Amino acid sequence: xxxxxxxxxxxxxxxxxxxxxxxxxxxxxxxxxxxxxxxxxxxxxxxxxxxxxxxxxxxxxxxxxxxxxxxxxxxxxxxxxxxxxxxxxxxxxxxxxxxxxxxxxxxxxxxxxxxxxxxxxxxxxxxxxxxxxxxxxxxxxxxxxxxxxxxxxxxxxxxxxxxxxxxxxxxxxxxxxxxxxxxxxxxxxxxxxxxxxxxxxxxxxxxxxxxxxxxxxxxxxxxxxxxxxxxxxxxxxxxxxxxxxxxxxxxxxxxxxxxxxxxxxxxxxxxxxxxxxxxxxxxxxxxxxxxxxxxxxxxxxxxxxxxxxxxxxxxxxxxxxxxxxxxxxxxxxxxxxxxxxxxxxxxxxxxxxxxxxxxxxxxxxxxxxxxxxxxxxxxxxxxxxxxxxxxxxxxxxxxxxxxxxxxxxxxxxxxxxxxxxxxxxxxxxxxxxxxxxxxxxxxxxxxxxxxxxxxxxxxxxxxxxxxxxxxxxxxxxxxxxxxxxxxxxxxxxxxxxxxxxxxxxxxxxxxxxxxxxxxxxxxxxxxxxxxxxxxx
Ligand code: DQQ
Numbered sequence: 337x338x339x340x341x342x343x344x345x346x347x348x349x350x351x352x353x354x355x356x357x358x359x360x361x362x363x364x365x366x367x368x369x370x371x372x373x374x375x376x377x378x379x380x381x382x383x384x385x386x387x388x389x390x391x392x393x394x395x396x397x398x399x400x401x402x403x404x405x406x407x408x409x410x411x412x413x414x415x416x417x418x419x420x421x422x423x424x425x426x427x428x429x430x431x432x433x434x435x436x437x438x439x440x441x442x443x444x445x446x447x448x449x450x451x452x453x454x455x456x457x458x459x460x461x462x463x464x465x466x467x468x469x470x471x472x473x474x475x476x477x478x479x480x481x482x483x484x485x486x487x488x489x490x491x492x493x494x495x496x497x498x499x500x501x502x503x504x505x506x507x508x509x510x511x512x513x514x515x516x517x518x519x520x521x522x523x524x525x526x527x528x529x530x531x532x533x534x535x536x537x538x539x540x541x542x543x544x545x546x547x548x549x550x551x552x553x554x555x556x557x558x559x560x561x562x563x564x565x566x567x568x569x570x571x572x573x574x575x576x577x578x579x580x581x582x583x584x585x586x587x588x589x590x591x592x593x594x595x596x597x598x599x600x601x602x603x604x605x606x607x608x609x610x611x612x613x614x615x616x617x618x619x620x621x622x623x624x625x626x627x628x629x630x631x632x633x634x635x636x637x638x639x640x641x642x643x644x645x646x647x648x649x650x651x652x653x654x655x656x657x658x659x660x661x662x663x664x665x666x667x668x669x670x671x672x673x674x675x676x677x678x679x680x681x682x683x684x685x686x687x688x689x690x691x692x693x694x695x696x697x698x699x700x701x702x703x704x705x706x707x708x709x710x711x712x713x714x715x716x717x718x719x720x721x722x723x724x725x726x727x728x729x730x731x732x733x734x735x736x737x738x739x740x741x742x743x744x745x746x747x748x749x750x751x752x753x754x755x756x757x758x759x760x761x762x763x764x765x766x767x768x769x770x771x772x773x774x775x776x777x778x779x780x781x782x783x784x785x786x787x788x789x790x791x792x793x794x795x796x797x798x799x800x801x802x803x804x805x806x807x808x809x810x811x812x813x814x815x816x817x818x819x820x821x822x823x824x825x826x827x828x829x830x831x832x833x834x835x836x837x838x839x840x841x842x843x844x845x846x847x848x849x850x851x852x853x854x855x856x857x858x859x860x861x862x863x864x865x866x867x868x869x870x871x872x
Contacts, residue, residue: 339620342816342840342841343644343796343816343817343835343840344644344646344816344817345649345815345816345817346703346815346816346820346866346867346868346869347396347652347673347676347703347815347866347867347868348632348649348650348651348652348699348815348818348820348869349371349373349390349398349649349650349869349871350646350648350650350871351375351400351646351871352387352646352872353380353645353646353679354375354376354377354378354380354645354646354647355376355379355380355381355382355383355641355646355647355648356373356375356376356388356631356646356648356649356650356740357373357374357382357385357613357614357629357631357633357648358374358418358540358579358613358614358616358631359371359372359614359615359616359629359630359650359751360372360373360374360387360419360420360433360616361387361419361421361431361433361616362421362616362617362627362629363418363421363423363429363618364519364618364619364621364622365423365428365429365455365458365678366709367393367622368391368392368393368456368457368458369391369392369393369394369395369620370390370391370421370458371389371390371398371630371650372387372388372389372404372405372421372431373387373388373390373650374386374387374417374418374579374661375387375388375403375508375764377403379642380485380642380645380646380647381638381640381641381642381647382639383450384405385415385416385417386405386407386547387403387404387405387406387416387431387433388400388403388404389401389402389403389628390435390805390871391457391458392410392839393626394675395653395670395672396411396670396672396673396675396676396869397869397870397871398869398870398871398872399457400871400872401457401459401600401619402459403590404431404448404459404460404461405431405448405461405463406732407593407704407747408463408655409435409446409465409678410437411435411437411444411446411465411468411469411541411847412435412436412437412446412463413435413436413437413438414434414437414438414441414797415434415435415436415440416433416434416436416680417433417435417436417443417483418433418434418484418539418540418614418616419431419432419433419434419445419484419485420432420433420486420487420488420499420616421442421487421618422487422488422497422499422519423539423843424519428449428450428452428453429449429450429458430447430448430449430488430519431447431448431449431461432447432470432485432486432488432499433444433445433446433447434446434482434483434484435447435469435484437469439801440480440515441480442473442479442480443473443479443480443481443482443483444469444471444472444473444482445468445469445470445471445472445483445485445522446463446468446469446470446503447463447467447519447520447670448461448462448463448469449461449462449464450462451863457711461527462617463548466520466649467520468522470520470521470522471485471501471514471524474524475599477502477503477512477524477791478503478505478544479729481484481503481504482501482502482503482512482539483501483502483503483539483542483761484501484502484539484541485499485500485501486499486500486541486542487499487544487556487618488519488542488556489518489556489557489559489587490556490557490728491515491559491560491588491845492587493587493588494587495517496506496515496516496517497515497516497517497519498514498515498516498590499513499514499516499522500512500513500514500529500537500541500543500591501514501541502537502539502540502541502570502571503537503538504536504537504538504558505531505532507533507534507536508531508532508533508534508535509531509532509536509537509538509570509572510526510528510531510538511528511529511530511531511538511541511543511568511570511592512524512525512529513525513527513528513529513590514599516608525590527591528793529543529568529585529589529590529591529592530568530591530592530594532600532601533603533864535570535572535601535602536572536574537572537573537574538570538572539570539571539572539573539816540571540578540612540614540615540616540733541568541569541570541571542567542568542569542580542615542616542617543566543567543568543569543592544559544566544567544617544626545557545558545559545561545564545566545567545660545869546564546565546566546567546582546621546626546656546657546665547563547564547657547658548563548564548658548662549563549656550567550657551625551657551666552624552625552657553619553620553624553625553626553627553656553657554596554619554626555619555621555672556619559587560585560586562775565582565583565584565595565658565662566582566584566585567580567581567582567583567665568581568583568590568592568594569582569607569615569753570615570637571614571615571776572602575602576613576750577602577606577615578606578607578612578613578615578700579599579601579603579604579605580604580605580606580665581594581595581598581600581604581605581608582594582595582597582598582605582658582663582664582665583595595663595800597662597663598663598664601815602719603726604663605673606768606797607628607630607654607656607665607667607735607829608630608651608798608829608830608831609728609729609777609779609795609797609830610779610793610795610829610830610831610832611632611633611634611635611828611831611832611833612630612631612632612829612831612835613630613631613632613633613646614630614631614650615629615630615631615651616628616629616630617629617656619673625655625742626655626656626657627653627654627655627656627670627710628654628655628656628667629650629651629652629653630650630651630654630831631648631649631650631651631652631825632648632649632818632820632831632833633648633789633833634647634648634659634833634837635781635790635792635793635832635833635834635835636790636791636817636833637754637789637790637791640741640835641748649818650735651667651820651831652669652670652673652813652820653670654667654668654669654670654826654829655667655670655671658795659827661698661800663800663801664800664827666825666826666827667822667826667829668822668825668826669813669820669822670812670845671741671801673705673813675868676705676866676867676868676869677705677864677865677866678699678864678865678866678867679698679699679864679865680699680863680864680865681696681697681698681699681860681862681863682860682861682862682863683696683848683856683858683860683861684858684860684861685858685859686857686858686860686862687855687856687857688848688849688850688855688856688857688858689850689855689860690740690850690851690852690853690855691850691851692789692849692850692852693749693848693849694707694766694848694849695845695846695847696790696846696847696848696861696863698863699846699863699865700842700844700865700866701750701751701752701814701844701845701846702751702773702814702815702816702839702840702841702842702844703814703815703816703865703866703868704813704814704846704863704864704865704866705811705812705813705814705863705864705866706748706750706811706812706814706846706860706862706863706864707811707861707862707863708809708811708848708858708860708861709807709808709809709810709858709859709860709861710747710764710807710809710856710857710858710859711805711806711807711808711856711857711859712743712806712854712855712856712857713806713854713855714743714806714854715743715766715773715803715806715854716744716854717743717852717853717854718742718743718766718767718768718773718829718854719741719742719743719765719766719767719768720767720768720769720771721768721774723769725767728776728778728796729793729794729795730750730796731776731796732776732778732780732794732795732796733780733782733794733829735765735776736761736778736780736782736783737761737763737778737780737783737849737851738750738851739851740851740853741765741851741852741853742766742854743765743852743854744763744764744766744850744851744852744854744856745761745763745764745765745767745778745849745850745851745852746763746764746848746849746850746851746852746856747761747764747810747848747849748761748762748763748810748812748846748847748848748849749760749761749845749846749847749848749849750762750812750814750819750846751784751814751819751836751839751844752846753832753836753838753839753841753843753844753845754843754845757785757786757836757838757848758783758784758838758839759767759784759788759834759839760779760780760781760783760784760819760832760834760836761778761779761780761783761849762777762778762780762810762812762819762821762830763777763778763780763849764776764777764778764799764810764823764862765778765802765852773803774798775798775799775801775803775808775824776796776798776799777796777797777798777799777810777821777823777824777828777830777840778794778796778798778819779795779796779797779819779830779831779832780794780795780831781793781794781795781832781834782794784832784834784835785834785836785837786836786837786838787834787835787837792834793832795830795832796830797823797829797830798828799823799827799828800827801824801827803825803844806867807859808823808824809824809825810822812845813866814846815866816841817833817834817835818832818833818834819831819832819834820832846863
């Protein structure tokens with residue numbers, strides 16, 4: 337029906353119907369990418385969770401398979417929750433996942449292996465009765481907050497595998513460390529690898545090394561290589577946001593120590609400042625890159641989800657690496673996405689004066705990829721920054737695209753109706769603080785739909801970017817109910833789920849705009865119609 341299809345994505349990962357959440361166990365094995373994900377096979381709300389399974393050779397077009405892991409054993413009778421894959425050299429993949437063992441939500445860690453490791457699709461998975469569950473919450477561990485095992489890594493010095501399980505102790509977020517010699521019998525380390533006060537439950541922890549020398553990704557076997565930093569990411573169930581820190585870890589001390597360049601808590605660095613949760617990364621040896629998958633949760637109400645018959649999508653997979661400034665990560669949509677680009681329009685050296693908005697025509701604005709470079713000649717007009725503005729989202733709500741500024745707001749009006757009754761602006765705004773400039777990237781859903789009942793947050797993040805060249809880059813992936821934006825080459829990113837009423841399908845429009853006194857030059861803008869991905 338129309339209600340159902342009108343906002344469906346065309347090139348983000350999404351099954352034909354039903355509820356989905358976390359990406360699970362992503363990996364590349366024997367020429368195929370595997371994506372598992374949490375699915376309710378019976379409805380459009382969370383429940384009855386199984387691991388759905390799809391395979392791909394390009395991370396964009398997918399072949400769906402039967403669910404790989406579903407309740408079938410006493411220890412996972414009440415659910416098969418999130419987890420990870422580890423490829424054991426010479427042996428093949430092993431999945432670690434969380435089983436729900438009783439109706440009190442007690443969580444245990446379990447493992448599964450392919451029934452036939454030479455089946456290229458790895459269709460069938462078995463859960464050996466011997467040793468399962470491999471980890472149960474021991475005394476002192478909160479068994480109903482104990483889940484989401486990570487990919488394991490191997491300590492060459494002591495011959496032990498290691499993995500992390502997310503948890504909390506009262507209000508303290510915890511990453512418990514487990515060690516094993518044989519991958520079957522696991523022992524909890526005396527100290528968690530890390531914990532942090534007042535952050536609550538750490539869901540879906542992710543832990544991996546990043547190279548300090550370039551953009552190549554690293555396998556977990558490089559955990560204690562020279563010239564690496566480490567990333568610890570946690571998803572906070574209290575906020576439904578994730579944050580990460582950069583830091584250092586060695587397999588001999590088994591402690592992770594965050595650098596003190598960002599907050600180790602709710603206000604910390606985020607992969608994405610919008611609808612992006614329960615993410616997980618994996619190393620892709622075929623292209624020497626680390627790839628990040630994140631669940632783009634809904635901003636629709638559960639009632640609307642039921643009407644649509646579906647809820648949740650996966651964000652476009654992103655390559656992730658360490659910024660040369662070593663204070664943050666950078667992400668960029670995987671290059672394979674470019675294969676979906678169709679008709680292209682370009683703009684070059686066009687100046688936007690204060691109040692200008694120009695339509696970009698010749699492509700399908702509801703299903704597009706837009707890549708632009710904006711420049712300005714002076715920062716003198718920048719608005720002054722009030723140091724009490726520590727929350728980017730509050731600032732975006734206060735200074736939306738319609739509030740005139742100095743340098744900015746400028747950027748895109750995506751998913752816009754012809755007369756701008758609806759639009760999702762994605763824009764920069766530059767402020768002058770005493771000793772620096774502050775750049776805000778905003779993806780403001782407050783005007784995205786006329787339907788008042790929708791959740792319409794003014795998502796935003798600050799951008800730690802050098803303005804010496806007086807230029808800011810912006811890329812937005814627009815896909816019916818998604819606007820997924822990458823600011824300054826992937827330094828600050830915001831995915832918004834939006835549900836316009838008018839700006840749908842062929843009635844959606846795309847504009848570039850400037851609402852600041854400083855003229856803004858579009859150095860270039862390329863926009864492409866995007867072809868649909870093959871997903872089923
Ligand atoms: N979703 C899973 C849990 C995880 C949560 C259950 C995060 O394993 O902690 O569907 O979204």
